[in-house]
Amino acid sequence: MKGFLVASLRSGAGKTTVSLGLMAALARRGLKVAPVKCGPDYIDPAFHAAAAGRASVNLDSWAMTPSQVAALAAGQADGADVLVAEALMGLFDGVGHETGRTGSSADIAAALGLGVLLVLDVTGQSISAAAAALGAKLLDPRLTLLGVVLNRVGSERHRRLAAEAIEALGIAVLGALPRAATIELPERHLGLVQAEETGDLGRRLDALANLVETHIDIDRLLVLASDMALPPPAAAAPLPPPGQRIALGRDAAFSFVYPHHLAAWRAAGAEIVPFSPLADEAPDPSADVCWLPGGYPELSAGLLAAAGNFLDGLRAFALRRPVHGECGGYMVLGAGLVDAGGNRHAMAGLIGLETSYEKRKLHLGYRRARLLAAGPLGPAEAVLSGHEFHYASIITTGGDDPLAEVRDAHGGAPVPDGSRRGLVSGSFFHAIARLE
Incomplete structure (x- = not known):
């Protein structure tokens, strides 16, 4: 099966928008989408489930052992056509220095062999976005950068300047999203308002799917996406039941x-x-x-x-x-x-x-x-x-x-x-x- 990680270099750059839009668009095409959230987060998985039509799962390289991560990922991918993982914070952000156990989304991508789709917020920059894309490509040799999606693009000229600079480095630009505040999801102090409290969630997810279908080359993304080789699903009980x-x-x-x-x-x-x-x-x-x-x-x-x-x-x-x-x-x-x-x-x-x-x-x-x-x-x-x-x-x-x-x-x-x-x-x- 195919799989990829949607990531950015900081929080608030648009990875949730792209992740939900891709999950909804792929599910709308009839694909069985296996959603994943990297790191500790309760709210995003509920949105994933609504977009993909399938329950999400959290994978965490600091809090879980490698065998727990592998077993949960294999179980989540079982019967699916494509696994779409959403990163937490910035792609490389984590704690500690033990390779593969920092809690970063990069660890999960490396452990599962997921290529990275990088969402770059290009607000206030154009050609300089290429430096960020190149840094993301080179910083961690375990990772494969599939390509970049430019977010919050202000004009066609803005898109062209950023895209040409990035593509000159041999990095694919797979899409560019215009500024569209009307599709942003409501927030409160712990993050997004919960999925079940978002009364017009279906409409919002349809809008995100339409946005992604219009502005991201999904067919090319699927061609570039990694072929995953996961172990067979296995029993994994990171926390055994507290009672019968x-x-x-x-x-x-x-x-x-x-x-x-x-x-x-x-x-x-x-x-x-x-x-x-x-x-x-x-x-x-x-x-x-x-x-x-x-x-x-x-x-x-x-x-x-x-x-x-x-x-x-x-x-x-x-x-x-x-x-x-x-x-x-x-x-x-x-x-x-x-x-x-x-x-x-x-x-x-x-x-x-x-x-x-x-x-x-x-x-x-x-x-x-x-x-x-x-x-x-x-x-x-x-x-x-x-x-x-x-x-x-x-x-x-x-x-x-x-x-x-x-x-x-x-x-x-x-x-x-x-x-x-x-x-x-x-x-x-x-x-x-x-x-x-």
Whole structure:
């Protein structure tokens, strides 16, 4: 099968526009598209699924072992005609210096043999864009640059100057997108507004497909794209199921669950029973474990505080079965949440955590966690990789025991993190894979 990576040299250059447009256009041609997102990201995969008609998967060279990456990629590609991967941040951006394990999108391209389609934002430049294209071609000898798509082109003269300079270096220019702000997707503080909240998503994806069909040479791209040689699909459980029957919070406030977790849990025979806290639904009392994912509970704090059936059911569940919360779910397990307007909302009170969005502060980066006690994430001493991405501040943890010792990807000392009390646990740590 064919496969390629859509990348850029920085965030905001247009790779999501091109990725979604290509996925939608290829699917419209009748091809079976296997979408992939490089790195830690919850929101883009949902857009991928809408564009491609097939669930996406995250691949991460820092958080996953090479065998986990290979197995997930093989499973995703099974039965597909073309794999389209979207990069994270800039193509070469990562952490650490271990070759192939930096978390960069370049690592994923190299591991899977994906050629790179580079999206270059040429705003404010023309011939100088050739320097960026040449640098991308030469910086990492593991990679093959299939060609370049120019983005935000202001005129035919602008396109011609940039394209001629790039093609003179032996680099193919496969397309040029004009400035078209009307097709951009809405954003909020953690990135794009979620796919299920974008009411006119179908129209937007059709517009992106039309844009790409008009301005990118898709036929030539498919000819240039790499022939992938993936191993046969294999079982891969980066995070084994926390129970046989999993009550999963699932709505607009609790949507940050990695597709590879859900797929692995189901493949292992687990049953996932979704419920909506926003609709005042309680976790199924027959479940073995309750999992509250991250999301945007701070935007619905008042509604959640008033959801008596949900909160009472959650408290009753926690008396006899494990409950775990990630990030937003962690905040809801706490005693209170202060919203951006300074209003405090009482939460479940299952742990002593108090959090606030009144003064936002970004917490971002890869994390490695060693569990201090057994729980839904695994046995004591298990080591997990993941990330943290939120703007909340912790007012107090309420004196609960920490869930894990966590260190960042830059050699920092491990620090206690998260909370556990009885059968309840949680942290701002989003688990990607269990390593030990």
